[in-house]
Amino acid sequence: MNLETVIASIRNVPDFPKPGIIFKDITTAMKDAEVLKFISDSLYEEYKDKGITKVVGVESRGFVLGSILAYKLGAGFVLLRKPGKLPADTYKVDYDLEYGSDSLEIHKDSIAENDVVLLHDDLLATGGSANAALELLKKFSHNPVYVSFLIELTFLDGKKRLGAAKEIHSLIQF
Numbered sequence: 596m597n598l599e600t601v602i603a604s605i606r607n608v609p610d611f612p613k614p615g616i617i618f619k620d621i622t623t624a625m626k627d628a629e630v631l632k633f634i635s636d637s638l639y640e641e642y643k644d645k646g647i648t649k650v651v652g653v654e655s656r657g658f659v660l661g662s663i664l665a666y667k668l669g670a671g672f673v674l675l676r677k678p679g680k681l682p683a684d685t686y687k688v689d690y691d692l693e694y695g696s697d698s699l700e701i702h703k704d705s706i707a708e709n710d711v712v713l714l715h716d717d718l719l720a721t722g723g724s725a726n727a728a729l730e731l732l733k734k735f736s737h738n739p740v741y742v743s744f745l746i747e748l749t750f751l752d753g754k755k756r757l758g759a760a761k762e763i764h765s766l767i768q769f
């Protein structure tokens with residue numbers, strides 16, 4: 596297994612969910628046991644020595660690898676959810692993404708001030724979602740946050756919106 600095989604396993608779906616968008620479909624990668632293992636192990640290698648205590652995953656595709664990473668790192672997992680899904684007290688932020696707008700929420704009691712946080716999402720496009728996630732994480736602590744993506748769409752330059760992040764890493768760039 597290698598990165599080329601992983602890249603080949605990601606399906607391009609033109610004009611989804613809107614005309615002009617080429618959707619990077621990771622379901623075709625996730626369903627392959629060897630690809631899933633290679634991706635999980637690669638991301639773990641990147642973060643194993645950073646002292647991460649909480650992995651924060653962005654709903655919904657960020658939950659898949661985020662929770663695997665949390666398990667492998669021996670960290671806790673925190674869910675950043677779309678509005679109205681979390682049952683207890685939350686912080687909320689609105690944001691735009693490549694094909695629309697949305698909101699994210701996090702439970703107010705999910706992170707402690709001394710946690711070392713890794714934010715994970717499957718894909719960085721405009722950076723709207725990740726920037727919103729970083730805004731929410733600032734409510735807990737001003738410590739820098741590590742940020743991890745499986746895929747980065749470099750032509751959208753989303754990284755420039757993530758100034759508050761400590762280190763930004765993506766396994767695959769398109």
Ligand SMILES: O=P(O)(O)OC[C@H]1O[C@H](OP(=O)(O)OP(=O)(O)O)[C@H](O)[C@@H]1O
Pocket residue numbers: 653654655656657691692693694697716717718719720721722723724725753
């Ligand atoms: O960098 P951005 O322009 O913000 O785009 C990236 C976001 O868009 C997708 O999520 P989506 O809102 O489609 O939700 P899903 O994971 O539930 O499919 C993707 O999983 C990222 O979270």
Ligand SMILES: Nc1ncnc2[nH]cnc12
Pocket residue numbers: 616617618619620692693694718720721
């Ligand atoms: N082109 C794209 N493919 C998959 N997920 C996305 N999220 C934002 N843009 C996307």
